[in-house]
Amino acid sequence: xxxxxxxxxxxxxxxxxxxxxxxxxxxxxxxxxxxxxxxxxxxxxxxxxxxxxxxxxxxxxxxxxxxxxxxxxxxxxxxxxxxxxxxxxxxxxxxxxxxxxxxxxxxxxxxxxxxxxxxxxxxxxxxxxxxxxxxxxxxxxxxxxxxxxxxxxxxxxxxxxxxxxxxxxxxxxxxxxxxxxxxxxxxxxxxxxxxxxxxxxxxxxxxxxxxxxxxxxxxxxxxxxxxxxxxxxxxxxxxxxxxxxxxxxxxxxxxxxxxxxxxxxxxxxxxxxxxxxxxxxxxxxxxxxxxxxxxxxxxxxxxxxxxxxxxxxxxxxxxxxxxxxxxxxxxxxxxxxxxxxxxxxxxxxxxxxxxxxxxxxxxxxxxxxxxxxxxxxxxxxxxxxxxxxxxxxxxxxxxxxxxxxxxxxxxxxxxxxxxxxxxxxxxxxxxxxxxxxxxxxxxxxxxxxxxxxxxxxxxxxxxxxxxxxxxxxxxxxxxxxxxxxxxxxxxxxxxxxxxxxxxxxxxxxxxxxxxxxxxxxxxxxxxxxxxxx
Numbered sequence: 023x024x025x026x027x028x029x030x031x032x033x034x035x036x037x038x039x040x041x042x043x044x045x046x047x048x049x050x051x052x053x054x055x056x057x058x059x060x061x062x063x064x065x066x067x068x069x070x071x072x073x074x075x076x077x078x079x080x081x082x083x084x085x086x087x088x089x090x091x092x093x094x095x096x097x098x099x100x101x102x103x104x105x106x107x108x109x110x111x112x113x114x115x116x117x118x119x120x121x122x123x124x125x126x127x128x129x130x131x132x133x134x135x136x137x138x139x140x141x142x143x144x145x146x147x148x149x150x151x152x153x154x155x156x157x158x159x160x161x162x163x164x165x166x167x168x169x170x171x172x173x174x175x176x177x178x179x180x181x182x183x184x185x186x187x188x189x190x191x192x193x194x195x196x197x198x199x200x201x202x203x204x205x206x207x208x209x210x211x212x213x214x215x216x217x218x219x220x221x222x223x224x225x226x227x228x229x230x231x232x233x234x235x236x237x238x239x240x241x242x243x244x245x246x247x248x249x250x251x252x253x254x255x256x257x258x259x260x261x262x263x264x265x266x267x268x269x270x271x272x273x274x275x276x277x278x279x280x281x282x283x284x285x286x287x288x289x290x291x292x293x294x295x296x297x298x299x300x301x302x303x304x305x306x307x308x309x310x311x312x313x314x315x316x317x318x319x320x321x322x323x324x325x326x327x328x329x330x331x332x333x334x335x336x337x338x339x340x341x342x343x344x345x346x347x348x349x350x351x352x353x354x355x356x357x358x359x360x361x362x363x364x365x366x367x368x369x370x371x372x373x374x375x376x377x378x379x380x381x382x383x384x385x386x387x388x389x390x391x392x393x394x395x396x397x398x399x400x401x402x403x404x405x406x407x408x409x410x411x412x413x414x415x416x417x418x419x420x421x422x423x424x425x426x427x428x429x430x431x432x433x434x435x436x437x438x439x440x441x442x443x444x445x446x447x448x449x450x451x452x453x454x455x456x457x458x459x460x461x462x463x464x465x466x467x468x469x470x471x472x473x474x475x476x477x478x479x480x481x482x483x484x485x486x487x488x489x490x491x492x493x494x495x496x497x498x499x500x501x502x503x504x505x506x507x508x509x510x511x512x513x514x515x516x517x518x519x520x521x522x523x524x525x526x527x528x529x530x531x532x533x534x535x536x537x538x539x540x541x542x543x544x545x546x547x548x549x550x551x552x553x554x555x
Contacts (some may be wrong), residue, residue: 042256045282051087052086058083094286105170125154128169129210160277221266224265232269243378247375263283264282266279266280302389307374309420313416320340326435326442335444345540363438390402491553504549514527
């Protein structure tokens with residue numbers, strides 16, 4: 023049962039990645055556009071002549087800001103479509119269309135019920151909202167997720183259905199949008215009665231976390247990091263970022279739900295003088311340990327490496343550290359010590375939770391799009407000004423974190439003789455994302471007269487490692503991992519998967535996660551092409 027639950031949660035978590043992937047670009051538009059059209063900032067830096075109202079640059083930046091804002095304003099619809107695509111096994115484009123149709127119908131049904139009963143007047147403030155032009159209940163991203171998951175289930179069940187001859191035209195994939203529309207007509211009516219109660223429960227959960235003060239923020243941070251090895255962190259933090267669990271706030275005359283939504287609504291609002299710390303407490307804590315702490319850990323691993331292996335270990339660790347600092351993608355370096363020294367990851371999770379708490383204590387109001395790297399800190403902290411964000415505390419705490427991570431990791435690595443990169447036995451190779459195994463596989467293929475190129479060789483190794491094409495029942499990826507569902511987990515060969523360049527393999531029941539780093543989306547596309555031949 024645990025394995026089945028893990029498999030389902032893995033698929034749900036990875037399905038979130040497609041809609042989440044657009045957020046960095048939308049945030050970039052909104053961050054740059056919002057920053058450089060803010061009258062206070064323009065006047066403070068004496069840029070009125072080139073960025074003031076009426077200038078060409080101001081006009082372009084205004085367009086840029088609004089184009090970013092529209093993405094965040096319509097995230098429920100984006101999630102409805104994205105989750106449907108992520109959870110559908112085949113014919114994903116049909117699931118996407120069905121998700122959009124079901125979303126419109128569900129909210130229209132709710133809107134009609136609100137008009138018929140006139141119950142909206144009795145609901146608490148903020149319970150209703152305009153969703154893609156439809157007056158409906160404030161369901162936030164949860165509404166999109168409900169649609170996406172439900173439509174995907176209907177799609178996977180009916181996309182091959184065969185109807186009687188007289189109705190055969192409506193069979194197969196054409197049946198999916200039809201059954202989705204019918205189903206979500208009734209789901210919309212049901213939600214009209216059920217959602218206000220669910221919404222009250224969501225607010226109560228959010229109040230419990232927020233009411234726990236700094237301790238609640240610390241626990242949130244620990245759990246978020248602790249779920250990284252299982253790939254379930256998206257399932258945990260998304261409700262805080264996108265729904266009422268993360269709080270609600272009136273911005274520009276509208277009630278906004280969800281920590282990330284609140285931050286970006288304030289970013290787009292020219293009247294915001296200080297960002298809500300109650301919202302950014304669920305995001306700002308990532309910056310100190312991602313930009314400073316983990317590079318400190320990387321330096322500790324380099325310094326404790328054996329002299330003859332320092333050069334190769336240094337190159338690998340420097341790459342991983344820079345990735346964490348700039349983009350906030352930390353898995354390459356986290357998994358480096360997770361597999362060889364789990365205690366280091368426990369320490370890391372506790373320090374990460376403490377980072378969230380410290381940012382809350384120092385009232386740091388810096389939000390983010392995806393993860394806490396230097397790019398997001400610059401856009402949503404430094405450029406917004408310290409008066410609005412208190413971003414300077416990220417640097418102050420971060421410097422302390424660099425020192426703490428360096429000395430603590432150095433001490434633990436030496437004390438327990440952990441085999442971190444550069445400390446392996448002579449018979450073992452120093453590796454993080456080494457290509458050696460892959461090159462050997464290519465050489466073997468070439469010696470046999472094979473013309474396979476790099477991508478095909480990788481795909482072949484992955485297919486073999488997953489037990490063959492017939493053993494793969496589902497395939498997708500998140501930011502750094504290939505996420506697969508297999509029919510028989512006993513056929514999975516971890517050693518073969520590592521030959522394909524994987525940094526690690528996590529196997530739980532029929533769910534398999536193969537860790538490749540940021541290049542995983544290209545690997546997945548190549549693998550799909552290979553399997554389709």
